[in-house]
Amino acid sequence: xxxxxxxxxxxxxxxxxxxxxxxxxxxxxxxxxxxxxxxxxxxxxxxxxxxxxxxxxxxxxxxxxxxxxxxxxxxxxxxxxxxxxxxxxxxxxxxxxxxxxxxxxxxxxxxxxxxxxxxxxxxxxxxxxxxxxxxxxxxxxxxxxxxxxxxxxxxxxxxxxxxxxxxxxxxxxxxxxxxxxxxxxxxxxxxxxxxxxxxxxxxxxxxxxxxxxxxxxxxxxxxxxxxxxxxxxxxxxxxxxxxxxxxxxxxxxxxxxxxxxxxxxxxxxxxxxxxxxxxxxxxxxxxxxxxxxxxxxxxxxxxxxxxxxxxxxxxxxxxxxxxxx
Amino acid sequence: xxxxxxxxxxxxxxxxxxxxxxxxxxxxxxxxxxxxxxxxxxxxxxxxxxxxxxxxxxxxxxxxxxxxxxxxxxxxxxxxxxxxxxxxxxxxxxxxxxxxxxxxxxxxxxxxxxxxxxxxxxxxxxxxxxxxxxxxxxxxxxxxxxxxxxxxxxxxxxxxxxxxxxxxxxxxxxxxxxxxxxxxxxxxxxxxxxxxxxxxxxxxxxxxxxxxxxxxxxxxxxxxxxxxxxxxxxxxxxxxxxxxxxxxxxxxxxxxxxxxxxxxxxxxxxxxxxxxxxxxxxxxxxxxxxxxxxxxxxxxxxx
Amino acid sequence: xxxxxxxxxxxxxxxxxxxxxxxxxxxxxxxxxxxxxxxxxxxxxxxxxxxxxxxxxxxxxxxxxxxxxxxxxxxxxxxxxxxxxxxxxxxxxxxxxxxxxxxxxxxxxxxxxxxxxxxxxxxxxxxxxxxxxxxxxxxxxxxxxxxxxxxxxxxxxxxxxxxxxxxxxxxxxxxxxxxxxxxxxxxxxxxxxxxxxxxxxxxxxxxxxxxxxxxxxxxxxxxxxxxxxxxxxxxxxxxxxxxxxxxxxxxxxxxxxxxxxxxxxxxxxxxxxxxxxxxxxxxxxxxxxxxxxxxxxxxxxxxxxxxxxxxxxxxxxxxxxxxxxxxx
Numbered sequence: 001x002x003x004x005x006x007x008x009x010x011x012x013x014x015x016x017x018x019x020x021x022x023x024x025x026x027x028x029x030x031x032x033x034x035x036x037x038x039x040x041x042x043x044x045x046x047x048x049x050x051x052x053x054x055x056x057x058x059x060x061x062x063x064x065x066x067x068x069x070x071x072x073x074x075x076x077x078x079x080x081x082x083x084x085x086x087x088x089x090x091x092x093x094x095x096x097x098x099x100x101x102x103x104x105x106x107x108x109x110x111x112x113x114x115x116x117x118x119x120x121x122x123x124x125x126x127x128x129x130x131x132x133x134x135x136x137x138x139x140x141x142x143x144x145x146x147x148x149x150x151x152x153x154x155x156x157x158x159x160x161x162x163x164x165x166x167x168x169x170x171x172x173x174x175x176x177x178x179x180x181x182x183x184x185x186x187x188x189x190x191x192x193x194x195x196x197x198x199x200x201x202x203x204x205x206x207x208x209x210x211x212x213x214x215x216x217x218x219x220x221x222x223x224x225x226x227x228x229x230x231x232x233x234x235x236x237x238x239x240x241x242x243x244x245x246x247x248x249x250x251x252x253x254x255x256x257x258x259x260x261x262x263x264x265x266x267x268x269x270x271x272x273x274x275x276x277x278x279x280x281x282x283x284x285x286x287x288x289x290x291x292x293x294x295x296x297x298x299x300x301x302x303x304x305x306x307x308x309x310x311x312x313x314x315x316x317x318x319x320x321x322x323x324x325x
Numbered sequence: 326x327x328x329x330x331x332x333x334x335x336x337x338x339x340x341x342x343x344x345x346x347x348x349x350x351x352x353x354x355x356x357x358x359x360x361x362x363x364x365x366x367x368x369x370x371x372x373x374x375x376x377x378x379x380x381x382x383x384x385x386x387x388x389x390x391x392x393x394x395x396x397x398x399x400x401x402x403x404x405x406x407x408x409x410x411x412x413x414x415x416x417x418x419x420x421x422x423x424x425x426x427x428x429x430x431x432x433x434x435x436x437x438x439x440x441x442x443x444x445x446x447x448x449x450x451x452x453x454x455x456x457x458x459x460x461x462x463x464x465x466x467x468x469x470x471x472x473x474x475x476x477x478x479x480x481x482x483x484x485x486x487x488x489x490x491x492x493x494x495x496x497x498x499x500x501x502x503x504x505x506x507x508x509x510x511x512x513x514x515x516x517x518x519x520x521x522x523x524x525x526x527x528x529x530x531x532x533x534x535x536x537x538x539x540x541x542x543x544x545x546x547x548x549x550x551x552x553x554x555x556x557x558x559x560x561x562x563x564x565x566x567x568x569x570x571x572x573x574x575x576x577x578x579x580x581x582x583x584x585x586x587x588x589x590x591x592x593x594x595x596x597x598x599x600x601x602x603x604x605x606x607x608x609x610x611x612x613x614x615x616x617x618x619x620x621x622x623x624x625x626x627x628x
Numbered sequence: 629x630x631x632x633x634x635x636x637x638x639x640x641x642x643x644x645x646x647x648x649x650x651x652x653x654x655x656x657x658x659x660x661x662x663x664x665x666x667x668x669x670x671x672x673x674x675x676x677x678x679x680x681x682x683x684x685x686x687x688x689x690x691x692x693x694x695x696x697x698x699x700x701x702x703x704x705x706x707x708x709x710x711x712x713x714x715x716x717x718x719x720x721x722x723x724x725x726x727x728x729x730x731x732x733x734x735x736x737x738x739x740x741x742x743x744x745x746x747x748x749x750x751x752x753x754x755x756x757x758x759x760x761x762x763x764x765x766x767x768x769x770x771x772x773x774x775x776x777x778x779x780x781x782x783x784x785x786x787x788x789x790x791x792x793x794x795x796x797x798x799x800x801x802x803x804x805x806x807x808x809x810x811x812x813x814x815x816x817x818x819x820x821x822x823x824x825x826x827x828x829x830x831x832x833x834x835x836x837x838x839x840x841x842x843x844x845x846x847x848x849x850x851x852x853x854x855x856x857x858x859x860x861x862x863x864x865x866x867x868x869x870x871x872x873x874x875x876x877x878x879x880x881x882x883x884x885x886x887x888x889x890x891x892x893x894x895x896x897x898x899x900x901x902x903x904x905x906x907x908x909x910x911x912x913x914x915x916x917x918x919x920x921x922x923x924x925x926x927x928x929x930x931x932x933x934x935x936x937x938x939x940x941x942x943x944x945x946x947x948x949x950x951x952x953x954x955x956x
Contacts, residue, residue: 259845267829
């Protein structure tokens, strides 16, 4: 039962078939999360497979092939034998702060149900007290948010309630799928701070999925970049942003909007790249070779024939690119 | 003890919620009002009979009155060729048709939940096989079979059995509808959160999906009811169906068959009016419920 | 730098948009005044509940009951937009002032290809022949850097960013003088956001004046010339974008800028408290419950708008003693 990794993903692939067409959402993804609390960011654009990965680690979808182990035991086993413990230890924060609530019920239910199903307290009075305390600890007044229906609260408040829910359950791993992308700037910072706290104060690990690199920079220790379902780079967060090796990561860091007006670049800086991206989107996923071949400024003939392997460039830094073999 | 109190408070929540909706949506009120009105009218017919005709008189019994009396204050639509007060027949018949429709509707919804909800939510092989089963029923030409069944079992069928037979052909459409709604709800984030909270399948089906499904269940129930009532009427017009169940359809068929179209057209008009009322009532309810269920306009400020 | 001397083409004076409801009166937009100069990009910044989208709808007279325009004036050049007859207004919309509403990239008809929708839109607003419309569509698409093949495609074949650029191309086809865009980059990822930013830059180069509403502060930093910050239905700060970002005046602006995630930021501070409701704006300065610099007067009296220097305004008691007071 014991192992040295909290999460171990081995050769994970997920294929979706829709009306005869199959989409490789994830291909051959492998990585580990150690037992020590850590925040790993999963970066990529839409269609990269990030959400699919999240749902697999959460045990909400099954992989097509490959394996995901939590504390050394495959998730499938966990769900069969002891879903209670698995669910209590691996919890999500989803992107849409509205869709995550059942509109037929008040928002309290989301908190009360968590406490009830995971047997966190003994009776209703204790539950009430615990919920109130947790809400106050994140800066929400219970009287402002409890007893309301989802549509009566703002997106920021709803998302913070989901943080409260996490704090009630105290999981070991939080899988946050774009938790701040639908939320105002001022609340973003608050929620990101809570996510940092989850690791620093509560000893939980966080799998933080996002396309907003600056938010990942703020909370993550390491980051993994996905493109068309492949891992193309993995490195400590600072290194990934300061010295990105894979051309895709370089493209992302170059295209990122910068909140400093003084670093504005002229129009022409980006046009060539954007043009390439548009043409590549039209061509679609390449059927063989490197998935990034149609957008890559350094593409070589062999990139179109063979898939580059994921190689270790130095301690903790991996790249999937022929430029480095 | 406290869980019972909690259950009661949740029920009152729901009742309060329903009361709020009734107060603000006139279409539901109108539709519900019509149907309840018709049902109550029919249920009260013994009392009406007592006042109109005195104790012990059954105005719908054969030979209760002289044949083919013209309309008068005592018999607003006159009597038919079997001596029955036509208006009394129509009122009682409406009640019976509503009963048939309601039973057929209830059975349909029950089967729709059993077979549609589970198929839609669970998916996989269960879905495929249940869908095949449902589709078979959808595809079978219900008309000829209904006709054949009616012909074979003519006298021996009572109201309930008739309703059950009709429901065999109304349930597949409901099941399909419920299934597709369950399917669309399956991947919604609040269901995923429920799974992540370790809720089991039943808890998800009944506590998460059902409340959302409720309006659609009512809508489907109404549609099934309409379908059954009109199918039954259709059967009557080709001379089939148990004579012992005097539904509005039977009354209408009999009066038309007896020549009332030319003899006393007002009778036909009133019969058609009652059919229209049933139709309107159920439809208004459905329109109103659909309005309510549509994602509410996002908060007044729309920010 | 911003164009301080450009002629004013849109002038909004004390605009108010309220909504009536059974709970009371929502004073969503509560007296905003600003102008748009020819050739510039005016950034309207603010978070949910600030009233920015409603303000734009008010300017374009798209407010439907229970909402209504409770006061103020909107002038496009010398034309009073708020009292214009519907027909005249329709002639101005699209041709002179075009609008890219929130979520419009999802409003493309899924069963028609881009070319057909484009032509429909053009023919709706002009008396061109179909041939001319096709030419115009192609011109508009390529002018914004989109490949001509886009016209053949259906919406679902295009990414979110591409769809948004198509909408922008449609809105710019009739060469409007002013384009107003509401939240053009929400729900788009990095490459898409960048492509929309560059598309707007292209438009600006072609002389289109832009008014862009967004809660994305990084987006405004990339594109805006001048900006206006909205809070609780009012404008709390106005000024040149570079100045506002480097030396924010209003406490809300300061806290807002400190909340923006950016590379290199070690500490991000959110803004404590919750945004107030338009049903019940706080008395005095609407930001006082959340303001770290709140003084006694802030709780009692609404602050005046102060022009600290030409073009640079802030609505805050901290600055009321200095400089000339404009209005209250």
